[in-house]
Amino acid sequence: MQSREQVTQAILVAKVQKGITWQEVSEAVGQSKEWTTAGCLGQMTFNSEQAGVVAKLFDLDENAEAWLQVVPYKGSFTEAVPSDPLLYRLYEMINVYGSTIKSLIHEEFGDGIMSAIDFSMDIQREENSAGDRVSIGLSGKFLPYKSY
C-alpha cells in the first residue's frame, strides 16, 4: 500500500466484510477501545506488537503492518467544518460553549491550555428513562503559559 490512508481504508473494508467490532479489536490489542479505534482510523501510532495484532485481525500485508508503525498525518475532518450531523454536533458544542469553557478554565487555572496530547477520552452509555444518553469524558493535563 502506498499510504497510511490506504491502510485505514483497507481496515474499514475488512471490518465490514468480517463483521468485527472495535470492542473486539481493542481487546485483542490490549488497550482502551477509544485509543485503539483512533489508531485503526489513522490517528495514532501502533508499536510493533500492536501492529502485528491489527494486521492479523484485518488480514493486512507486511507493508501495511509497517505503515501502522509510522507516525501519521493526523486530522479526521475532510472539511474545516464537518457536514456529518454527528460530527457537526460535536463541533457545535465547542462553538456554542467554547467561550464558556475558556472562561471557566482560566478562572480556575489562570492562563494556559488543556492539553490535547497528554489526554484521554472515555465514551459511555448513560441509561436514562427519558432516553439513553451519550456520556463523553475528556481529561487533559493543564499546561500553563509562563513568563521568562
Add this chain to the structure above:
Amino acid sequence: MQSREQVTQAILVAKVQKGITWQEVSEAVGQSKEWTTAGCLGQMTFNSEQAGVVAKLFDLDENAEAWLQVVPYKGSFTEAVPSDPLLYRLYEMINVYGSTIKSLIHEEFGDGIMSAIDFSMDIQREENSAGDRVSIGLSGKFLPYKSY
C-alpha cells in the same frame, strides 16, 4: 444597547472592573456555573428573574435586561477554526478523535446523533501529582434516525 453582542461586551467590561467571578454569578442566578457563564456570554436565554439578577450584578440598564431575555444568535467562534490556543485544542480534540467518537457511538447506539441541545456540561479540576488535569464531562441525549 443596540444588540445582544453589546450586552455581552458590557458584561465583560463590568466583570473586569468589578472583579466578579463566574462562580459568584452562577450562585446569584441559582444555576450551574457552566450554563450561567454561557448565558452571560450570549449563548443562552435568561428568564425574567434571572435577567434581573444579572443586570443588577453588572449594573446594566433596563434595555440590556430586555435583551438578556431574547433568544440570541448563537456561536462563539469568530472564525470557522478558532486561533486561540485553548479553543483550538478543543477543536483539535474533535478533529483528531471525531471519527473515533462517531464509530464508537454508532457501534453502541446505531445511526443517530448525540444531542447538543438536550445537553449538559461539567468542568472540574482533577488533582494529579504529575500536574493537575482539566476534566470536561459532556452528556447529551442520543437521538436515533428512524425510517418512515
Add this chain to the structure above:
Amino acid sequence: MQSREQVTQAILVAKVQKGITWQEVSEAVGQSKEWTTAGCLGQMTFNSEQAGVVAKLFDLDENAEAWLQVVPYKGSFTEAVPSDPLLYRLYEMINVYGSTIKSLIHEEFGDGIMSAIDFSMDIQREENSAGDRVSIGLSGKFLPYKSY
C-alpha cells in the same frame, strides 16, 4: 467496493441502465419514497432486510450489501453553497427566510431548535391552473434548551 460513495455511484449507474424509479424502490423496501431515496443516496442506514432488497434491485454484490448497513458519513453537498440551480433555490429559501423562521419558532416555542434527526419530509405535486407547484412539508420535533 471500497466505500459507501462507490455503492451510491453504482446505484445511480444501475438506475439509469435499468430505468428503475425511486417510487418503485420505496415500494419494494416498504418505506416512504423520501426516506428510501435518502438511503440509496448514502444518507441513511438500511437494516439487513432492506439492504437485501436494494442490493437485489440494483444487482449489487454482497460487499455492497454490507456497506448499506454501515452508518454513512452524511452530507450531500459537494460545496458549502451548492451550484446546482434546484439545490441553490433550497439554500436561498433558508438564507432569505432563515431569520424569519428563527424568529417565529422562538416566538411560539421559546429557545431551542427544530430537530433535523427526529424529522420527516413529504414532497407532493400541488396542481394549480397557473402552473403546478412543488409542496414540501417538513416536520421536526421541537427540542428546548434547558438551564441546569
Add this chain to the structure above:
Amino acid sequence: MQSREQVTQAILVAKVQKGITWQEVSEAVGQSKEWTTAGCLGQMTFNSEQAGVVAKLFDLDENAEAWLQVVPYKGSFTEAVPSDPLLYRLYEMINVYGSTIKSLIHEEFGDGIMSAIDFSMDIQREENSAGDRVSIGLSGKFLPYKSY
C-alpha cells in the same frame, strides 16, 4: 438612517423595548406573519401603506419609512454556513436531504426548479404527545427548463 440594515436593527431594538410580537405586526399590516416578519427583517419590500403601519408601530422616522419601500439586498446569513443551531439545522436538512429532494422533483416534474420567488411558507405548531413538533410547509411554483 443610512441603510436598510440600520432600519432592521432599529425594529429589533424597538421590538424588545415595546414587547411587540410578530403576530401583532402581521395583523396590523394585514398580511401573513411569515411575509410580514421577512419584511421587517429586511428581506421583503413594503408598499407605502404597509410601511406607514410598520413605522408607526415601531416609532420609526420618515426616512426609515422610505427605506422600507426600497428593494433590499436580500440574504439573512452572515456566513455561508450559519453557526446558530436553529439555522444550522435548516441548512443541514437541505444538505442531508438535498440530493433526495432533487431526485424526487426531477422524477415527478422533469428538469427545472422549485421557485424561491413565486413561493410561500407556512409555519405551525403540531401538537404531539411525545413532544410538540414544528411543521414548515414550503410551496413554490415548478419552473421547467425548456429547449429553444
Add this chain to the structure above:
Amino acid sequence: MQSREQVTQAILVAKVQKGITWQEVSEAVGQSKEWTTAGCLGQMTFNSEQAGVVAKLFDLDENAEAWLQVVPYKGSFTEAVPSDPLLYRLYEMINVYGSTIKSLIHEEFGDGIMSAIDFSMDIQREENSAGDRVSIGLSGKFLPYKSY
C-alpha cells in the same frame, strides 16, 4: 460510463478527434447552438431522440445515451470565481455592473428577479471596423415577489 461528467469528457475528446463544430451538432439536434452546446457540456437534459443524435455523432455507447437523458448536477465553474480569462470577464461584468442591473430592474419592475430558468441566450458576432465585437443577448422572464 459512471457519471454524466465522464460523458461530457468523452464528448470533448471526440469533438477534438473528429473536428466537429457545435454549429453542426445543433443543426443535427434541431435546437439553437446555445442550448445544444449547454446540453453537451452537461448543463441541460436531452430527450430520447436528441440523446440518440448526440450519441451517434460522438460515437457514445448506450449507457452514455441514457446518462444524457438524466437531469445533471449543473454548474460549469470549478471554482467560485473562475480563473480562465474569458470566464472571468463574464464574472467581472456582473461584479462591476451587478448593482447597476439590480437598481435598474427594480426601478422598472419592482421587487423580484430575472429568471435564469425561463431564460434564453443568443451569441452573435457584431462586425465593427474598430475590431469585431461579441454580442450576448440575455432574455429572462421577470418573476415578482408577492406578499401573502
Add this chain to the structure above:
Amino acid sequence: MQSREQVTQAILVAKVQKGITWQEVSEAVGQSKEWTTAGCLGQMTFNSEQAGVVAKLFDLDENAEAWLQVVPYKGSFTEAVPSDPLLYRLYEMINVYGSTIKSLIHEEFGDGIMSAIDFSMDIQREENSAGDRVSIGLSGKFLPYKSY
C-alpha cells in the same frame, strides 16, 4: 467625506429621501442610464462637469464632488458569490452557461476574450403576454491572444 464608498452611500440615502429615479439622473448627466447608474454606485469615473450635475442633484458637498472624479476601486459584490436573489441569478447564468459561452466564442473568434472594459450594456423591458421579460444586451470588443 472620507472615501468614495461614503459618497455612494450618501447618494443612496438622498435618492430615497428625494425620490429621484436613475432615469432622471441619466438625463441630467446626458449619458445612458446604464453608465450613469454605474457611476453613481461607485463603479465609473465622472468628468468635472458630470460630477457637478450629480453633486447638485443629490445635494453633495465639494469634497464629494472631487471624489466622483477619482477612479474608484471597482467591484459591487460584497461576497465572491452574492446572496441577493437577483444578483445570484446573474451569477448562476454565467456559472451554468459559462462553458457554453466560452466554447461558442472560441469557435467563432479563436483564442481571446470579450472585453469587459471596451464594453456597453443595454437593459430593456420586453413585453410578453406570458409575463414581461427582462432583456439584457452585452456588447464587448473581441480581444485576441497573439503569439510573439
Add this chain to the structure above:
Amino acid sequence: MQSREQVTQAILVAKVQKGITWQEVSEAVGQSKEWTTAGCLGQMTFNSEQAGVVAKLFDLDENAEAWLQVVPYKGSFTEAVPSDPLLYRLYEMINVYGSTIKSLIHEEFGDGIMSAIDFSMDIQREENSAGDRVSIGLSGKFLPYKSY
C-alpha cells in the same frame, strides 16, 4: 489523452526524460521563449504547424497534437494564493505594490486597465556585481473605460 492537462503533464515528463530546454523548444517553434513556454504549459493555443513541431519534439501522439490546438481553460495557480516561494514573490509584488501601480496608471492614463490579453512579457538576466538580477518587462495596451 483525455484532457489538455494530461498533455501538459506528458510534456513535462518528456522534457525531464529528454533534457530539452524551453529555449530549444521556442527556437523550433519560431516564437519567443515566453509565449512558447506558456503554450506548452497549457496557457496558450498553438496553430496546426506549431502543434506539429511541439508534438514531434516531445513524442506526443496525434490526439495530443489536436488538444494543443484547442483553446485551453487558463490559469496556472492551483490555489488562489500560490504556496511556491517563487510564485508567491510575484503575488506579493502585486499585493504590496498593486495600489501604487493602480494610482500611477490612473494618474497617467485616466480610468481603464492595462490589458492582460494584448500583452507581451520579456524575462532577462541582468548582470550585477552585487549578485545577478532577474528583469521582467511587462507590456500591455491601455484600454480606457468610456461613457456611452
Add this chain to the structure above:
Amino acid sequence: MQSREQVTQAILVAKVQKGITWQEVSEAVGQSKEWTTAGCLGQMTFNSEQAGVVAKLFDLDENAEAWLQVVPYKGSFTEAVPSDPLLYRLYEMINVYGSTIKSLIHEEFGDGIMSAIDFSMDIQREENSAGDRVSIGLSGKFLPYKSY
C-alpha cells in the same frame, strides 16, 4: 491618529482636496514616484526628513508624522483575489504566466527566487500608434537556495 491605515486614508482625502499628483510628491521627497507612492499608501517606511516633507504637503499632524516612520503591516489587497479590474489584470498576468516565469527563471538561474525586497519597479507610458501601452519593468535580485 490611531493607526497607519488612518494616515493613508488622510493622505488620500487630502490629495483629492488639494489636487496634488504623486509625481509632485515624489519630487518633493526626492525619490522615485514608484517608491514614494508606495510609501504614501502605507507600504514603505519614511525616514524622519521624508516624513516631514510628506506631512507638510498633506497637512498631517505630528502624530501622523510619527506613524510614517513606523514599519507598517504591508499588503494592499483587501481580498486574496482583488475584484478591481486593473488589479485583477495584474493578478491574472501572474496566474496565467506564473508557471512560465517559474520555468524560465529556473532554466536560467537554477533553484531560488526573484527577490520582492531587493527590488525596484518602473512604470512608463509606451507610445504606440495602435493605442498607447503601459510598460512595467520589474527588477529583483536572484536569491539561490543553497544546500548546507
Add this chain to the structure above:
Amino acid sequence: MQSREQVTQAILVAKVQKGITWQEVSEAVGQSKEWTTAGCLGQMTFNSEQAGVVAKLFDLDENAEAWLQVVPYKGSFTEAVPSDPLLYRLYEMINVYGSTIKSLIHEEFGDGIMSAIDFSMDIQREENSAGDRVSIGLSGKFLPYKSY
C-alpha cells in the same frame, strides 16, 4: 476601554508618540523582551505588578490596567495566511520545511508534539560579513502521545 484589542492599540499609539523601545519596556517589567512584547501586543497575561508598570509607562488608565491581567483571546494574524512580507516569510518557512521538521522530530522522539505553551523564544542579531542574519531560537517541551 471596551476590550483588550483597544488596550493593545493604545499601547502602539503611545509607543510611537513617546518613542519607547520594547527593550526598555522589558527592562522595566523585568522579563525577556520576547515575552514582554508578546504581552503588550495582547498575547500574554500580566500579573498585577507587571500590569502596573506597563500602564504607567504608556499612560494607560485603571481600566486598561485591569484588562492587562485578563487572559486574552490569542492570535496575531488577521488572515489565515498573513500578507505582510516579514510574517509571510515565517509562514513560508514552516510551510516549506514543516514536513521536514515533523519527520525529524518523530525520528528522534516518536509520536507527539513540540509544545507551543511550555515554550520560549530568543531573537538575536548574528553578525556576518556577507550581511547580518536574524537568528531565532525556539525551545519547546516534547509531549508524547501515549496509549491507554
Add this chain to the structure above:
Amino acid sequence: MQSREQVTQAILVAKVQKGITWQEVSEAVGQSKEWTTAGCLGQMTFNSEQAGVVAKLFDLDENAEAWLQVVPYKGSFTEAVPSDPLLYRLYEMINVYGSTIKSLIHEEFGDGIMSAIDFSMDIQREENSAGDRVSIGLSGKFLPYKSY
C-alpha cells in the same frame, strides 16, 4: 513516474519498507539532515550526484532520478492551516508570536525581512530533567527594503 509528488511518495514507501532513517540518508548524501530530508520530501533540488545517491538508496528508477534534479513546486501544507497537531503547533507559534517577532526584528534592523531562502535550520534534542525539549534554530539573512 509522472511527477515529483510520485517520487516523494515512492521515497516514503521505500523508507517504511527498508527501515532507513533520514540521518542515514543525509550521511550518504553528505549534507545536513535538515536539508536532505527537505529534498527527499520534494522541497529542495538535488544535483546530479546527490540524486544518484538518493535513487540508489531508495531503489528508484532513472526517471525518478531525473525528477529529483528538477526544481519542484514547493509547499508541504495540504491546507492553508495544517490540521496535524505537530504542524499546527508550529503554525500557532508564529500566529501567537508573529507580531512580536515582527516588532523586535524591525526594532533591531529597520524595515525589511528575514530571508526564507538564504536560510538554514537546525533541530536538536535538548536534555531536560523536567522532560526533554525540542530546540529549533532558524537563521536567515536580513534583507532591507531600500528607497530608490
